[in-house]
Amino acid sequence: MIDFNNGAYLKLKKVAGDSVEKEVAPLFVNGEAIIGAYKSIRDFVVFTNKRIIAVNVQGLTGKKKDFSTLPYSKIQAFSIETAGVLDLDSELELYFSGLGKVRFEFTGASDITTIGRIIGEMIL
Structure with a gap:
C-alpha cells in the first residue's frame, strides 16, 4: 500500500x-473507463468511473510499480481546497472507512471543483 x-x-x-x-x-x-489522469514526476493517479487508482513508480528504472485501488464506495467524506492568489496549489482529501485519510495535491491549473463534483456524483 502506498504511504499517502x-x-x-x-x-x-x-x-x-x-x-x-x-x-x-x-x-x-x-x-x-478513465475519467481523468494526473501525474507528478513519476507517480500518477487515475480517476475512473468506478475507483481511484494511485500508482507509485519505484526503483531506478521505474519498472516496479505499486498500484493502490481506492473504491468510491468506501469514501465516507471528502474535502477540496481550491487554489488561491498566493497558495497556487489545490488539495483533495478523501476519508475512507478502514483506511483513514488520503490526500492529493494538485497544481493550481487543475480543476479541483470538477474532481469534487465527479467524486460527489460517485458517492452520493
Whole structure:
C-alpha cells in the first residue's frame, strides 16, 4: 500500500488519459473507463468511473510499480481546497472507512471543483 503521507503525491498535473491507460487498463473491470489522469514526476493517479487508482513508480528504472485501488464506495467524506492568489496549489482529501485519510495535491491549473463534483456524483 502506498504511504499517502510521505509527500509522494505532491503537485499532480492533469495529463491525457491515454498517456497512462496502458499501465492501468489491465486492472480494469468490465465497463470501467478513465475519467481523468494526473501525474507528478513519476507517480500518477487515475480517476475512473468506478475507483481511484494511485500508482507509485519505484526503483531506478521505474519498472516496479505499486498500484493502490481506492473504491468510491468506501469514501465516507471528502474535502477540496481550491487554489488561491498566493497558495497556487489545490488539495483533495478523501476519508475512507478502514483506511483513514488520503490526500492529493494538485497544481493550481487543475480543476479541483470538477474532481469534487465527479467524486460527489460517485458517492452520493
